[in-house]
Amino acid sequence: MDADAQLLDSITLPGARELVYGRPFETRGTGRPRALLLHGADLEVHALGSLFAGDRAPDVVFPLPWPGWGGGVHSVDPGLAFAAFSGQRSVRAVRADGSTRWVYEHACWDQRVGHPHTGDERQVCSGSESGSSGVSADGRFVWAHVVLEAGDDPDDYLEGWVVLDAETGRELARLPMPDSVASGSWHLVHPDGVHMGLCVGMGQDGVLVYWGRWDGRRLTVHDGLNDGLDRILFDVHPDHAGFLTVEHYGNDLQLHALDGTVLAENEEVRWDHGCGFLDGDTVLVTTQVEYDSDPGAHGTWLLDARTLERRGRVRYPEGTADGLVRALGDGTWLTCGGTRDTVHRWTV
Known part of the structure; x- marks a missing residue:
């Protein structure tokens, strides 16, 4: 059955487009999503509800430690004690006053072999590749996608996933990723408060998806989706009933268990790179504009959250x-408005 979209409110502010097209929200699925917006050389942290209520003042602002660095996907401690910035040659935990809590240095993301480093603090080389960080739900750990090794030979290049102590930056565990040659990546905190997701985009070479758990002694990683290198991680069910991926070119949408087992699938149409759990019962997803074998299928659809069967189309x-x-995840969703800086929030 088709459903009418009801406009709840709208906001207009610089960078608002990132609320729709950017990384997943912090504290996703808790009922209090938090948006991170880069504004000049600052990372602004906003409670999404406050933004749409008209409060444009950020909850806290963390200064970017590397002027000129535009890469990486950053994360913030749930208690707002620090931001974990993913740089070109290090991960740095920064307090709101700009002081450094710790630095975890790693090899350079710039994949040019043997390029020089100036040794200054800018840490900005010419490469466009970058990694990401994700602070755990309890604020105890920082997960980071980094370059472990980079030498004068291309075969020396090795990326990895590391778990760091959030207090000290000490490395607790690492997973070498020999198959990864990333363009970029992002982390996704699982609502169970234990697992962390990592999605690595490698351009035309495909996508890698990992789920990790650190129990204080042992790192456990699920990477069952990586044989085909073709699935993009998008969202996790708020009640832990699975996670959503879309095939690299949109050919199907799948619901998975943590080990990658397919629980449900929909390949009726070509899906776009934007989907998520509207609530515990419903998935919201769009089809690609280029999908023209059935023009009537284009639009925004409501799917059953456990079977992925189409329930109906959203009418705006x-x-x-x-x-x-x-x-x-709370029954509402966002779309971009008529300009890049306007975002609308909707409900059915």
């Missing part, structure tokens, strides 16, 4: 854009 008010969506 006349004159509003029907574009990519960002489901928030």
